[in-house]
Amino acid sequence: MQVLDRAPSGWPALVLNADFRPLSYYPLSVWPWQDVVKAVFLERVEVISTYEQEVRSPSFAMRLPSVVCLKEYVAQDRPPAFTRFNVFLRDGFACAYCRRAEDLTFDHVIPRSRGGRTSWGNIVTACSRCNLAKGGRTPEEARMSLLRRPARPTAWELQEQGRRFPPNHLHQSWVDYLYWDVELDP
Template sequence: MGQVLVLNASYEPLNITTWRRAVVMMLKGKAEGLEHDPCRQLRQGTHLPTVIRLRQYVRVPFRQLPLTRRNVFQRDNHTCQYCGSRDDHLSIDHVMPRSRGGGDTWENVTTACLSCNVRKGNRTPKEAAMPLSHVPRRPASSLSFEARRQIHSGHHQEWAKYVIGS
């Protein structure tokens, strides 16, 4: 609640900010409102923005999303990638086990329930006859990752048309 998706002049997602900051940017003429919350208004009768677009293009350096347990669980939708279970007790599994040279990379870690992780053991999915439901990949960007989290949690459905892969 109170979050606003900021788009570059080219309509690519740049940032998520507060509605106060978004309103200031609009009042200064630096941004325009594209989507608004019909249930929330400012004193002047204007609706609070939920998506704004900058009037001038801003160059932004690329930042990679850090590899953390939380981010892996979210990428895999809190679902075991072997059996499809949405158990509360999930763990991180290395597709190629660390003892066999597998590293801590986005492409080598996946979400697994404890029973599947134990059953797979020190083997590859092929050796254990346990195919992955999705091949692990690095998420596109940290911003689109966070925006998709907001969309899928039921907040800010209006962001979906601006975020690729939502």
Template sequence: MTRVVSQTKAAPADGAAPYLNGGGEQSDPRVLIRAPVLVLNLNYVPVNVCTVRRAVVMVDKGKAELLEQHEGLLHTVSGAVDAPAIIRLVYLVKRPFLPRKLSKKEVFLRDRFTCQYCGKKAQDLTLDHVIPRRQNGAHTWENVVAACSRCNLRKAGHTPAEAKMTLRTAPRAPDPNPYMILQNRTILDAWKPYIPWNLE
């Protein structure tokens, strides 16, 4: 079976990642070895981001196949090798995603940094217990929401009904999101076909 390994196009000079600039001799091997590599599961779902150094080892050991490469070659003691930009595991990682831990940051992410009472995107978000802690409300995904400080103040130690406030959505545990691994990362153009949704 023939496998086509395409090269990533040279990125525009302005603000482009150094490992994508030019090719061959121009690539700084010290930068290239640390460049990010998207790791896909056997089923092509992203599972991780690793370094070129790690990816080369995985391909070399037969644990992954090279799908796409950075421009430029890595020069090693045993000769020049391709620098992977995307690799795919040759086995299926069944539960690659850790359960989402309940934290303030995760709740804000789930609620899209929006107050769940007034619906405004707020800078001064707080964590609100829908059934207040003092009324034995649990510290669980189903009982915590993001609330702006104004709404939190208004609601105080009351339930939404007591405070005559309405939740915009019923809070629940977020789905395990395979693309979480890509949050707050630079997404290389070459990766985009494997990331079928807008992360912004």
């Protein structure tokens, strides 16, 4: 098969769960066109919307899907992994002390030197300035207030948080499925 006019990476498809919600908001659930075409042939997805662009072989032509929906629902109930990205996402990509969004790093609320663990309940996003000011002290000792106590988020909480950070590229056919419950302007 051959794609014309644009690099293959330029034709991703938004992947929706069987309930027509994206599998993930952040990072947005998109598949490269090759995986989507394969899923269509294996009858794992329904094509909801297509691009104008086609893929062709000597005996076949198909418009590239821009939005697909899984035929079987994928449960999203597993707890989120404790990763750098997920901690930043939980904290809204902002410092837990001052809300600045520049030069972000991590801070152990209870310092490791005092037995603080590297866990959801003890790690927060901090800007370099606040992290340096706090040093090896607790927030109380440093006279700094946490804007929110750290806790393990649910998968649903991370998805809701991710919806606040739209991706750089949104194809027009995706918009209805990403923001269908956003309040409309009067």
